[in-house]
Amino acid sequence: MSRGNIIAVVIAAVLLIALPRIITHEFYINMASQCLIFAILALSLNLMLGFGGMVSLGHAAYIGVAGYTCILLTIAGWHPLLAAIAALALSTVIAGVFGMLSLRAPGLGFLMITLALGQIVWGIAYRANTLTGGDNGIRLPARPEPFGINITGAPAFYYFTLIVFAVALFGMWRFARSPFGASLMGTRDQPRRMRMLGHNVWMVQWLTFVIAGFWGSVGGLMFVYYNVFLSPHALTLQQSAEILLMSILGGASSLTGPIVGAVIITLIKNVASTYVERWNTLLGAIFIAVIIFMPLGLVPGCRALWLRWRNRNRPKSPTPAAEPAE
Amino acid sequence: MTPALAIEGLNKRFGGLPATRNVSLHVMPGERRLIIGPNGAGKTTLFNLITGDLTADTGSVKLFGHELVGMPTEKRVHLGLARTYQILTLFPKETLLHNVKLALLGLDPVRWNPWAVLSARTAMTEAAHAALVQVGLGRSAERIVAETSYGERRRLEFAMALAQKPKVLLLDEPLAGLSQEERKTLSTLLKTIPRDVTIVMIEHDMDTALEFAERITLLHYGEVIVEGSRAEVVADPRTREVYLGD
Numbered sequence: 106m107s108r109g110n111i112i113a114v115v116i117a118a119v120l121l122i123a124l125p126r127i128i129t130h131e132f133y134i135n136m137a138s139q140c141l142i143f144a145i146l147a148l149s150l151n152l153m154l155g156f157g158g159m160v161s162l163g164h165a166a167y168i169g170v171a172g173y174t175c176i177l178l179t180i181a182g183w184h185p186l187l188a189a190i191a192a193l194a195l196s197t198v199i200a201g202v203f204g205m206l207s208l209r210a211p212g213l214g215f216l217m218i219t220l221a222l223g224q225i226v227w228g229i230a231y232r233a234n235t236l237t238g239g240d241n242g243i244r245l246p247a248r249p250e251p252f253g254i255n256i257t258g259a260p261a262f263y264y265f266t267l268i269v270f271a272v273a274l275f276g277m278w279r280f281a282r283s284p285f286g287a288s289l290m291g292t293r294d295q296p297r298r299m300r301m302l303g304h305n306v307w308m309v310q311w312l313t314f315v316i317a318g319f320w321g322s323v324g325g326l327m328f329v330y331y332n333v334f335l336s337p338h339a340l341t342l343q344q345s346a347e348i349l350l351m352s353i354l355g356g357a358s359s360l361t362g363p364i365v366g367a368v369i370i371t372l373i374k375n376v377a378s379t380y381v382e383r384w385n386t387l388l389g390a391i392f393i394a395v396i397i398f399m400p401l402g403l404v405p406g407c408r409a410l411w412l413r414w415r416n417r418n419r420p421k422s423p424t425p426a427a428e429p430a431e
Numbered sequence: 432m433t434p435a436l437a438i439e440g441l442n443k444r445f446g447g448l449p450a451t452r453n454v455s456l457h458v459m460p461g462e463r464r465l466i467i468g469p470n471g472a473g474k475t476t477l478f479n480l481i482t483g484d485l486t487a488d489t490g491s492v493k494l495f496g497h498e499l500v501g502m503p504t505e506k507r508v509h510l511g512l513a514r515t516y517q518i519l520t521l522f523p524k525e526t527l528l529h530n531v532k533l534a535l536l537g538l539d540p541v542r543w544n545p546w547a548v549l550s551a552r553t554a555m556t557e558a559a560h561a562a563l564v565q566v567g568l569g570r571s572a573e574r575i576v577a578e579t580s581y582g583e584r585r586r587l588e589f590a591m592a593l594a595q596k597p598k599v600l601l602l603d604e605p606l607a608g609l610s611q612e613e614r615k616t617l618s619t620l621l622k623t624i625p626r627d628v629t630i631v632m633i634e635h636d637m638d639t640a641l642e643f644a645e646r647i648t649l650l651h652y653g654e655v656i657v658e659g660s661r662a663e664v665v666a667d668p669r670t671r672e673v674y675l676g677d
Contacts, residue, residue, distance in 0.1 A: 284539070284549045287536060298522075300483075302537035302591070304542065306505075
């Protein structure tokens with residue numbers, strides 16, 4: 106990591122830690138928690154989208170599988186930690202099954218299968234009244250108390266979310282720089298070539314699907330802890346599309362892009378909607394503007410502008426001459 | 432002695448069009464084999480059948496006695512098969528070094544590790560750098576592929592293949608599109624490849640190819656019509672008729 110990046114990370118960490126002291130209003134602290142939760146969801150989807158080139162419209166399914174499992178097990182009397190672990194395990198296994206089905210088809214076929222699978226989970230949540238409460242949803246008896254710490258209040262829950270977000274971000278940062286991450290990006294760009302280099306393209310994509318499903322389930326679990334409630338409205342196609350939009354808007358293939366996208370969309374949804382009735386139109390207009398002027402998303406676009414500005418007076422360096430082969 | 436590459440009765444049709452017809456050939460370990468033939472003769476299809484990019488309708492392909500038909504491409508690579516492509520197939524946004532690292536990763540179990548940091552694996556970086564030095568690209572290791580010349584990219588293809596220390600190397604028109612000077616450089620490089628690597632090459636530049644080849648196979652409409660030593664194939668009237676001309 107470069108010195109500039111380290112400084113940026115330290116500043117961001119200090120700001121995030123100090124946030125509840127800067128904005129003391131509970132509404133805004135809760136919104137910051139929401140931003141972090143959706144950032145986890147967008148980052149997890151971005152493992153597939155940005156690094157793997159796999160566009161999914163079924164990511165909200167993990168909110169459902171992890172969320173309902175956690176709530177039902179907690180109601181059944183399970184310890185919250187065990188309920189959370191079981192929810193993550195089940196949701197990750199489901200991600201494995203979804204991955205096997207989705208990877209039967211590339212491109213548009215993949216997108217449609219993930220959409221269909223997401224809709225199946227939504228349909229089950231909607232129809233299985235006795236289990237999920239149907240359209241009325243189901244309540245989580247109470248937020249968990251990790252290490253006996255009460256996280257009912259907005260600042261306490263924010264810090265809990267921040268810790269989970271930091272762990273998720275660190276895990277995905279390592280993933281992006283790992284040999285596996287390099288293989289994944291290679292399969293995105295040249296799958297045929299990667300096979301000829303000895304990489305098992307299907308397995309790389311499937312494992313990524315599973316890992317993205319795991320982190321998506323973590324985000325889903327946090328979503329349920331935040332709302333202390335879950336209904337099929339959280340698993341709709343619109344929810345999956347919003348998560349996808351967060352990644353694209355901020356800039357897929359970077360780690361900061363989905364975070365920026367999640368913050369912008371969450372703020373527009375929660376803040377702009379109180380002033381503008383047609384906030385969806387505003388969101389659409391912003392999305393179109395970004396795609397026109399920065400097709401790769403906000404973060405890569407701003408980075409390119411910054412580099413162009415910084416190098417405006419720098420002469421082009423000559424390319425080194427190739428030396429003779431040995 | 433077990434052939435490095437043994438092909439028996441290989442057939443492949445695209446709809447009604449036969450691309451390879453009952454192709455059989457044996458390439459011995461260390462041999463330099465040239466595959467020639469006019470456009471559409473099925474040369475690249477033959478390579479694609481050997482690598483598993485295409486599935487054969489019938490026939491057998493064995494690499495040092497291991498049956499390859501039905502085996503996924505990546506497993507064939509793990510058995511010691513490598514190839515370069517007629518149309519360059521690289522990772523243009525990445526550095527030359529990263530391209531070679533991807534080649535090395537393909538055979539290294541660490542490729543499954545989502546936690547290790549790739550840049551911290553110094554042994555792999557050194558091996559990738561050595562492969563680039565071997566093809567004369569040592570000083571360009573950190574350049575982005577998209578910013579390099581066509582000739583350099585051809586050399587990079589070589590570096591990626593050689594980095595994997597293959598037993599059998601398939602070269603699909605490695606000199607295509609190169610200047611006279613670059614052809615000389617690559618021909619020199621070809622001669623430096625050690626004898627424990629068996630090479631099968633498709634090439635249209637007959638001056639270089641004939642200099643390189645020990646045995647030649649002539650394909651025409653998907654069929655092997657002439658096979659033999661350099662002198663035998665060049666002297667054969669069918670070679671002149673379908674390929675070399677008068």
